[in-house]
Amino acid sequence: MLRILLLLAFLAGALPAAAQDAFIEALPGLAGAFGTQAEAVERLGAGGDPRALPVLRALSDGQLRKRDTLIILPNGTDAATGQPADAAGAETVRINNRVRAALRGALGRLQLVSANPDERLAAADSVFRSRSAENIAPLEAAIARESVPRVRERQELALAASRLVAPDAAVKRQGIATLGGASSEDARALLLEARATNPDLAAEVDAAVAAIDGRLAFKRAAETLFQGLSLGSVLLLAALGLAITFGVMGVINMAHGEFVMLGAYTTFMVQEALRGIPWLLPWSLPLSVPAAFLVAGLAGAVLERGLIRHLYGRPLETLLMTFGVGMILQQAVRLAFGAQNREVLSPAWMQGTLSLPGGILITQNRLWVIVFSLLVLALAFAAIRLTRFGLEMRAVVQNRRTAATMGIRTGRVDALTFAFGSGIAGMAGVALSQIDNVSPNLGTGYIIDSFMVVVFGGVGSLVGTLVGAMGLGVLNKIIEPWAGAVLAKVAVLVLIMLFIQRRPRGLFALKGRAADA
């Protein structure tokens, strides 16, 4: 009876005296131990008092302060009376996971009727996880008023989840039926939880779980494919620069990983430089791309003109020399920036997951890395196929002497080609700063994989590099679940080694002697 009254009051926005008292009574609990806090939060959420919303929000943001049992809002007023409070000696109210979980449910329930559809959606998701039959009534009311289909869909799932814990078996059955239409691990977990407490409903639950499992199998296959492509795109980025410096020029650059590292540190530097300009800061990552290209490209040009050109035709010596260069670069960065990791922020548009039809979840940052790697590949392809520089580069690769007699300055082309490959490595560093540590050791972990991708795909072939990288990525992810991460990697390495024995020139072999080192 009281519950219905409360609900009516809640929907109408008018509050009986009893609820007001509940709000005042619950408040001091927020200043207590974690258990007391969680209880107080639940009471505030159940009470439905509009004054609870700013209090709970402030608590969730870590903005709420307390002095003894006095609760002070961020604007300096006493939460109970709304009067300015004496904040001297007040301390921030600290919460833990238990309180945070209660907060999510309470805030969710209070925000079910928010004017903002995104908030309503988040609220529905929160209520979904909070596992309380108390939510049924407010949810039913909210669904009745809901006009946005995607919000209503989530609200119905939340309602089903709440029905699972209702006392009435018929209501429970309704919940099970709805949840059986979902395709998420969360729904499956809730169903199995209900199965443990309701042995009489086991048959229904099992049917629903089986239905979910069918959809999950497809979903998992799709996600494995995505993860493989994502790993492949990282390999592609790391290997693309090498495909040019090694594949086209035949230079074995063991400092390639260090150019990737330089790109990642450039990203860090750009971000730090933009800290003073807040409106530009979210764009620091896109701005880092040309910066990293220039920094790594310049370093590449210096390396080529200063050292490598003296060793053309002696690839193995180049290998040893660039190993030394890599050591120097690593230690230089370590001394300049410190051995510790540097923090590169992710812009908001790269965080979180994207949900596709069928419940397939895709992490945003990985998606962007895939897109980025394809863009870089397209850039490299266009530069080689469509520009004058690319034409000259191909000419020099095919026949240096003839190219020189045609008036091409081969030395300049060599320097530019190497700078271009190094610049691409720098751009890879921008992407890797979003996935891996920005530390002086960043590059070392990728160098061998990159060489394997280039050799597997076919030296000198960009298409081969693309197919090689993506193929190895997907293969790795397919093996991983049953062999473990390490054996999967070992298996892939062995497979490549055997493959190269069969086809020494890789998947997409170039004709002629251009690729002969």
Place this chain on the structure above:
Amino acid sequence: MSDITAAPAPRGIPARLLIRGAVIAAIALLALLPVLNTLPAGSALRVSDFTVAVTGKWICYGVLALAIDLAWGYAGILSLGHGAFFALGGYAMGMHLMRLIGPRGVYGHPVLPDFMVFLGYKELPWYWLGFDHFPYAILMAMLVPGALAFLLGWLSFRSRITGVYFSIITQAMTYALMLAFFRNDMGFGGNNGFTDFKELLGVPLNTQGARAGLFYAALILLAGSLILCRHITSTKLGRVLVAVRDAESRVRFLGYSVTSFKLSVFTLSAVLAGLAGALYVPLVGIINPGEFAPGNSIEAVIWVAVGGRGTLVGAILGAFSVNALKTWLTSFAPDLWLFVLGSLFVAVTLFLPRGLAGLFRGRTK
């Protein structure tokens, strides 16, 4: 060791004899070290335990460098995975040393090493059987690296994989082995590898005597390998190898079986590396998968480049000088040693393509 390069070349004596004399003198000088180690603490000529231990380690590195030089300098096969053969030999010896610990381990199990007791093994895995016998362990230290090299070489040389491609494949091999050995489930102690050895051939390892014995064993191995390599390179086999290095297809057309020549020298080189590793492990007291790290193999190749590829003495000289420099710098310039070493590698490849030995040769000729 510096006496080799610094020795002036008196007229009338052939350079070859001079080198031979210098090498014998250097080995004799090295052989004196453990003797000087037994002098009383105050004596001016006394050599510390540390010097003996660290020189012993360099001698093992010298053998590894020799092995790499034999394949690279004479047959043109640049392996970036020789660290793997070295480590496999080391693991074979490490397994023997672990078996000898017996019930003296932390958990006191009569047979199983501590890490196996700990990971819940009930009995010794089959591939650990036999390692309690010293001859078997030494055999395995040669056989396992040799067999792996044979297999890899057979597959690669047959499909005419040469130059850079072969280097990359060997690099991938050592990388794959490193990842595999890091796994605790492999039964090789995972990341910690083997350590805390007690004795070898009945002699407790932490004594001066044991160190001297290992030192002499390493020295004998070095001298023996040098003589063997000298023999190989100065006979017809050596000439064919150099010809393969310089123009493989021509040698093939002349009717030589290039594949089998390359295969035998590569396998022999791996066996030498394995033996070096087997002596290295009791000297330094630990073997772990870090030895498989691709960087280690590249560094070993760089010793050869610094010393001078294609000259046997040069390879040993390179191993000694680079490692001496590293030992010295990691203590006296801990922040800057990578710069010095890195610059050295760059400078040598640019300005001294024939390495330190090239310097010496240039002067005598």
Place this chain on the structure above:
Amino acid sequence: MSLNLTRRAALAGLGGALAMPAIRPSFAQGSPIKVGVLHSLSGTMAISETALRDTVLMMIEWANSKGGVLGRRLEPVVVDPASNWPLFAEKARELLAVSKVDVTFGCWTSVSRKSVLPVFEELNGLLFYPVQYEGEEQSRNVFYTGAAPNQQAIPAVEYLMGKDGGEAKRIALLGTDYVYPRTTNRILRAYLNSKGISDADIMEEYTPFGHSDWQGIVSRVKRFAGEGKRTAIVSTINGDANVPFYRELGNQGIKAEDIPCVAFSVGEEELAGIDTKPLVGHLAAWNYFMSVPGAPNDEFKAMWRAYIKNDKRVTNDPMEATYTGFRMWTQAVQKAGTTAVDAVRQAMYGQKVMAPCGYEEEMRPNHHLTKPVMIGEVQENGQFNIVHKTPTAIAAENWSPFIPENASRRG
């Protein structure tokens, strides 16, 4: 155990008699006391170990500013073992036999400690090891100032299973494949079994060092959590692999309220490289957090900032363990009146220091410190909000009672 000690004592005594590094004639009074610093300054471990080198140097400066120890100046001997385990052994021998250091502070990984251990025992040196580790070891030449598993792992899991921690009934044990995670997880599995959690409710997975692609494993954890029981992650993931792991957790939307993750190797220093907003609420268990209130910690933090001349640099648990160990060593040397290893060892037992964690820690005869256990939740600013701590410092069980092979050691 006692049998083991006497054997080791005999060996070490023999080595000591040969090398005689510590027994100095009296005229050495006034010559500096040498302090070895054996931390990697390059290679993969430099990321963690350089801060410890700085801490030792800071403490040496501090001791010298107070007039040294026994009226003698302290002199650091810094070497770089370069994250290379055989090089650790070589450098340890060099420190003891050539530089003749009186004490060494060093090592981070277990394998580096195992690598130098025979050297320290042979030459009767003295090593202070400042990192939390797997236990199952006790050398008379090493003082362990980090936590043993019972001072970190078990209390953390207890917390997760308690009401405040979310009453976890299913545990995913994720770790880097080396001895510390393997041992810790073996102990935890036995502990969980004893608390009624069956093996079906425990997932265990290992990854290589520096693992950077966590997509598959995080998805599998999500699946593991989808079995209808409250799930938590216990992470013994080491070093560099943590940043991509936490990024993946954040990106796949695993919130601490749903699947809390408690880590034993992630501290303030590691968090400095990550955007912590998506990680709020995930946990770490240590014996010290930079956010510990109180004068001892304020003093420690002020000292560090003054030394490193950078307000942004953080302090962490191994640094605190280094600090505490160093203070204890100076006290023991004062008490013994000499730096001779055998005398200092005896004087170390029972030494007490008011540590920055706000508790008085004591060196027990088992060579381990008593330590409080603290559990902290990650906050947005990269610091930890301490949500639980033990009322007193607890003694270390370096031989875990949850490992059956240790049965003979008990009693």
